[in-house]
Amino acid sequence: MAKASPIIELKNIGVQFSQKEQLIDAVKDVSLTVNKGDVYGIIGYSGAGKSTLVRVINLLQRPTVGAVTVNHKQMLKLTPKQLRDERKNIGMIFQHFNLLNSRTVYGNVDFPLMDSQLSAAQRQQKVNKLLDLVGLSDKAQNYPSQLSGGQKQRVAIARALANDPEILISDEATSALDPETTTEILNLLGYLNQSLGITIVIITHEMDAIKQICNRVAVMDQGKLIEEGSLLKIFGHPQQALTQKFVDSSTQLGPALQEIKKSHILPENSKHLIELNFLGDVTEEPMVVELYKRFKVEANILFSNIEQLQGTTVGIMLLALSGQDEDIQAALQYLNHLQVNVKQVNLAQIEVG
Ligand SMILES: Nc1ncnc2c1ncn2[C@@H]1O[C@H](COP(=O)(O)OP(=O)(O)OP(=O)(O)O)[C@@H](O)[C@H]1O
Ligand SMILES: [Mg+2]
Numbered sequence: 069m070a071k072a073s074p075i076i077e078l079k080n081i082g083v084q085f086s087q088k089e090q091l092i093d094a095v096k097d098v099s100l101t102v103n104k105g106d107v108y109g110i111i112g113y114s115g116a117g118k119s120t121l122v123r124v125i126n127l128l129q130r131p132t133v134g135a136v137t138v139n140h141k142q143m144l145k146l147t148p149k150q151l152r153d154e155r156k157n158i159g160m161i162f163q164h165f166n167l168l169n170s171r172t173v174y175g176n177v178d179f180p181l182m183d184s185q186l187s188a189a190q191r192q193q194k195v196n197k198l199l200d201l202v203g204l205s206d207k208a209q210n211y212p213s214q215l216s217g218g219q220k221q222r223v224a225i226a227r228a229l230a231n232d233p234e235i236l237i238s239d240e241a242t243s244a245l246d247p248e249t250t251t252e253i254l255n256l257l258g259y260l261n262q263s264l265g266i267t268i269v270i271i272t273h274e275m276d277a278i279k280q281i282c283n284r285v286a287v288m289d290q291g292k293l294i295e296e297g298s299l300l301k302i303f304g305h306p307q308q309a310l311t312q313k314f315v316d317s318s319t320q321l322g323p324a325l326q327e328i329k330k331s332h333i334l335p336e337n338s339k340h341l342i343e344l345n346f347l348g349d350v351t352e353e354p355m356v357v358e359l360y361k362r363f364k365v366e367a368n369i370l371f372s373n374i375e376q377l378q379g380t381t382v383g384i385m386l387l388a389l390s391g392q393d394e395d396i397q398a399a400l401q402y403l404n405h406l407q408v409n410v411k412q413v414n415l416a417q418i419e420v421g
Contacts, residue, residue, distance in 0.1 A: 074137075075235065075267050076102040076125055081134035083120050094120040095131070096291040102284075104234075107261050107268045109278040109299075111314055112288035118271045121288070122237050125269070126158045127151060139234070159228030163240040165220040167212040173199065173223050174208040180230040198226040202256060218249035225256065229266075236260065237269045242277060254280045275318035279303070279377060287311045303382050304347035305409055319384050324371040325418045328386070334415065338368065338388035340396055345409035346383045355403070356387070363399040365391035386413065 083095040095117045102108045110118050123129035124136060127143050136143040138154060146154060167176050177195045186194060199205045202222040212220055221241060228236060238257065242250040258281040260266050272278060278285055278299070285302040287295040287310060295308045306312045316322045321343070328334060334341060344355075356367045371386040389396050403410045 072103040074101045075104045075106075075139060076100075076269070077135075077137040078121070078124065079135040079137075081121065081124055081131045081136070083117070083124065083129060084132040093291050095124070098134075098288075098291075098293045100286055100293060100296060102267060102269060104267055105261070105265055106284055107258065107270065107282045109282035109285045110269065110271045110288060111273060111275065111278055111285065113273060115290075116288040117291040118288055119239055122239060122269060122271060125235075125237065126155050126160075156231040157233050157235060159231070159233040159236045161221065161224045161228050161236070161238050161241045163243045165212070165217075165224045167220060167223055167227075169212050172209050172211055173204060173215070176212070176223050177226045177230060180227060184231070194230070198229055201229070201260075202226045216249070217245050218252055221245065221249075221253050222256065225253075225260075229260070233266065235267045235269070237271075239271045240273075241270075242272070243274075250277065251280065257281060275314045279318055283378065287314065299377055300347060300380055300382065303377060304345055306345075315384075319373040321371065321373065321384055321386070324386065325413065325415070326420050328370055329415045329418050329420055333370070334388055338390040339393070340389040341370075341413040341415060342387050342389060342400070343411045343413050344383070344385045344387065344403065345411075346385075346407070348380060348407075355406070355408070358402070359389075359399050362402065363391065363395045365389050365395050365399040
């Protein structure tokens with residue numbers, strides 16, 4: 069693989085707002101690097117500072133402190149004219165599409181080309197090519213009010229691509245869409261990343277969206293970046309409780325735990341309920357068989373979620389273990405040795421909703 073080359077570098081970014089004599093630290097000391105060709109996901113709850121942070125990338129929001137480098141240019145040192153040019157390299161799409169309602173689909177996509185150097189014929193060719201790219205050639209003469217949410221977002225994507233940006237930022241662009249349309253739009257973004265090599269930054273509060281197309285993930289909480297890593301690392305070995313929560317939300321582990329607690333199906337004699345997170349070749353059946361063969365520990369699978377993320381198996385499993393104390397300890401050690409992340413689950417701490 070070619071060496072990763074940074075396209076966006078944020079260093080020690082802080083953004084402070086003052087409102088009614090109150091200071092709000094929307095972003096606190098965040099540093100991150102997005103490499104060329106990444107689909108970089110930023111996940112966090114409402115108010116975590118995600119939008120504020122990405123607006124810093126093209127200086128729609130100037131940071132209170134920190135350095136912003138895009139394409140090896142220090143954004144804070146550019147003249148207004150240079151900054152305008154750099155911004156063309158960064159397309160943005162939003163939850164509410166922000167289309168011009170009085171213009172047709174064609175007119176919306178043509179709009180950012182108004183001050184371009186292209187001839188009328190080149191411009192027309194470009195708009196048609198973009199509409200074709202997002203699958204909307206047949207809607208060129210429609211107005212936004214005549215489109216579905218997914219179609220509106222396709223127009224917004226085509227418009228964001230008009231100036232051939234190398235970077236596309238998507239701020240909750242699928243939040244207003246149903247799950248199927250969300251998948252369609254995410255697939256389109258994935259296709260743009262693969263076919264045109266566009267670097268994509270995606271903000272979301274849904275882990276499922278991240279899972280579909282991101283290769284790297286950052287987790288934000290109360291203005292801070294609390295965890296960052298490859299999709300596989302975040303999924304297979306989440307370090308922070310909040311990250312774990314996001315991962316669980318997309319594997320249905322949370323509801324499963326609640327169900328287990330409510331229904332009292334945990335075997336009476338089981339001494340331990342454990343959660344296993346594993347990556348790669350480890351699979352569930354042999355693990356359970358080995359626990360019995362080697363340690364005489366019986367393992368009941370109460371829940372499992374195995375999926376393929378970027379060609380690697382990522383699994384979560386809940387096991388109820390029964391056996392002698394020392395055998396269980398040995399079994400846990402064995403699991404740790406297999407590069408399986410083992411965590412004791414205490415049902416008393418599970419809140420039943
Ligand atoms: N222009 C502003 N003036 C004052 N406070 C602001 C401003 N913009 C954002 N904030 C505050 O900064 C914090 C972070 O907001 P931000 O919009 O970045 O969060 P977010 O993670 O994008 O949330 P959401 O998921 O709801 O979009 C919030 O407390 C918000 O109220
Ligand atoms: Mg936001």
